[in-house]
Amino acid sequence: MSARIFSRIALLIAVIGFVTGCSNTIRGVGQDTANVVDATQDAGQDVADSADSY
Template sequence: MKLSVLSRLAILLLVAGSVAGCANTIRGVGRDAANAVDATQSAGRDISQSTY
């Protein structure tokens, strides 16, 4: 079963789009994790500087 050139090109574009979407999602998760770490550190500093 042979695929036409147009079919191969369409498959290639779909795969490339999927990979690009995954890369953006992974990058976004990394940013979210970094923001969570920053917020946790900031909260820790606030607690250590507060007086009871």
């Protein structure tokens, strides 16, 4: 196997690893954003419920 083919294979493996890492990060950010939205809605509902009780 020549060095040129080996370097291309190594580069391809590195790119695949990088893309996989990015997709995991993006998925995590999406989950975190969804959790923030849910928490904000819950807090708003708590405030509305406490205002109704007065």
